[in-house]
Amino acid sequence: MIEFRNVSKVFKTGDKQIDALKDIDITVEKGDIFGVIGFSGAGKSTLIRTVNLLEKPSSGEVLIEGKNYTTIPEKKLREAKRNIGMIFQHFNLLNSKTVYDNVAMPLILAKMKKSDIHTRVKEILQFVGLSDKADNYPNELSGGQKQRVGIARALAPNPSILLCDEATSALDPQTTKSILELLKRVNQEYKITILIITHEMEVIKQVCNRVAVMEDGQLIESGSVFDIFAHPRTVTTRNFVRSVVRDEVPESVINLINLDRESSRIYKVEFFGTDSGQPVVSKTAKRFNVEINVLFGNITELQGIPFGNLIIQVIGAHREVEDAIQYIIEQNVEVKEVEADGSQHRVNDQSFVGNIVHG
Structure with missing residues (x-):
């Protein structure tokens, strides 16, 4: 045209x-x-x-x-x-x-x-x-x-x-x-x-x-x-x-990262769309011996498709935390670990467009 x-x-x-x-x-x-x-x-x-x-x-x-x-x-x-x-x-x-x-x-x-x-x-x-x-x-x-x-x-x-x-x-x-x-x-x-x-x-x-x-x-x-x-x-x-979708980690969340890294880690879970309708975060908490707290969330809609991120605190033994995060990644969701200075690095081996619905 x-x-x-x-x-x-x-x-x-x-x-x-x-x-x-x-x-x-x-x-x-x-x-x-x-x-x-x-x-x-x-x-x-x-x-x-x-x-x-x-x-x-x-x-x-x-x-x-x-x-x-x-x-x-x-x-x-x-x-x-x-x-x-x-x-x-x-x-x-x-x-x-x-x-x-x-x-x-x-x-x-x-x-x-x-x-x-x-x-x-x-x-x-x-x-x-x-x-x-x-x-x-x-x-x-x-x-x-x-x-x-x-x-x-x-x-x-x-x-x-x-x-x-x-x-x-x-x-x-x-x-x-x-x-x-x-x-x-x-x-x-x-x-x-x-x-x-x-x-x-x-x-x-x-x-x-x-x-x-x-x-x-x-x-x-x-x-x-x-x-x-x-x-x-x-x-x-x-x-x-x-300017539309806030994705930086709030300072209050960064302050929490100074907790014992062996029992508590902070992750950002990014999602782009929903297909399965499965509440991945709550399902993960039930499946593994971990406690998951949602510290921050920013969810919007683009052309009718959910888009946003959740910042979660995962508390538990090191192995359980790793298994829980690996399970979330396997649902085709992008996960980033948040470091003490607020920087983030992707946990996934590759970027996915996946299906997460917070529960």
């Missing part, structure tokens, strides 16, 4: 050169809600603006449904870009126009019949929940309502792609949640592919199915949201994941 092939963008100011994008290769499949995340200056906004050629790449290709938009003549490009809607962080509404007129604007510019414009605007305002605000002006609306107008305006020409450039950054958490739920409906009901630019991992977690991580103009990691959360490979990605 959207394909970036070796896309680079260079900005020149006097004798200075800024490499905003460096050889970006990303494919967004039809029907994706694809997120691009990075800190300020990572190049993500420049990237999204190359899709509708608000920024023309210095090199490389941007393909939409197989067509190279970087080589389309200007007159034909204007028509092709009607297939791409865009919503912005600061709404970009015309304050002198009503909600109705703001939504109708792209249809007026496309010279659509007045009766068809009225039908379409009425339909789309009902979809975004603003039927009763058609005659209001932007300064009479809340931030969330303004963004709904922005979404309605972007949807009015019936695009197949929707670009969202930090679309929720100016909104409070509750309003952000409602806007993300609306974007999910857009994706599901209108079958529109969505590309989201954000610096908030919570946005990625709530709405996206795939994600790319950018840093200093480069793509450093990409994959399914579940895989990126479960197995981040870079420091930057791990920091983003930790």
Whole structure:
């Protein structure tokens, strides 16, 4: 649907050169809600603006449904870009126009019949929940309502792609949640592919199915949201994941590690999904002559799949503790031992995606 092939963008100011994008290769499949995340200056906004050629790449290709938009003549490009809607962080509404007129604007510019414009605007305002605000002006609306107008305006020409450039950054958490739920409906009901630019991992977690991580103009990691959360490979990605799923060991837990290491050890049990429904931790405690205390837990859901970690204290004879941990590992669960300084090392011989449900 959207394909970036070796896309680079260079900005020149006097004798200075800024490499905003460096050889970006990303494919967004039809029907994706694809997120691009990075800190300020990572190049993500420049990237999204190359899709509708608000920024023309210095090199490389941007393909939409197989067509190279970087080589389309200007007159034909204007028509092709009607297939791409865009919503912005600061709404970009015309304050002198009503909600109705703001939504109708792209249809007026496309010279659509007045009766068809009225039908379409009425339909789309009902979809975004603003039927009763058609005659209001932007300064009479809340931030969330303004963004709904922005979404309605972007949807009015019936695009197949929707670009969202930090679309929720100016909104409070509750309003952000409602806007993300609306974007999910857009994706599901209108079958529109969505590309989201954000610096908030919570946005990625709530709405996206795939994600790319950018840093200093480069793509450093990409994959399914579940895989990126479960197995981040870079420091930057791990920091983003930790903003949503806390996986560092609390200091109170570290203090416990100074207990007798022969009778008490601390482990972090990481789980990614559930298949068997077996309460592995409680089952282990019953099977072996050990006592297991759950000291800390952080559990969330990614696309309906449980994801998180438990920090457990296992008390017992050295051999019993080892046998108990080996049993947990055999359930295809990743286990890390927590050292006195808070560092962790994996007990498993290899990483697994497994089936643990805490009991």
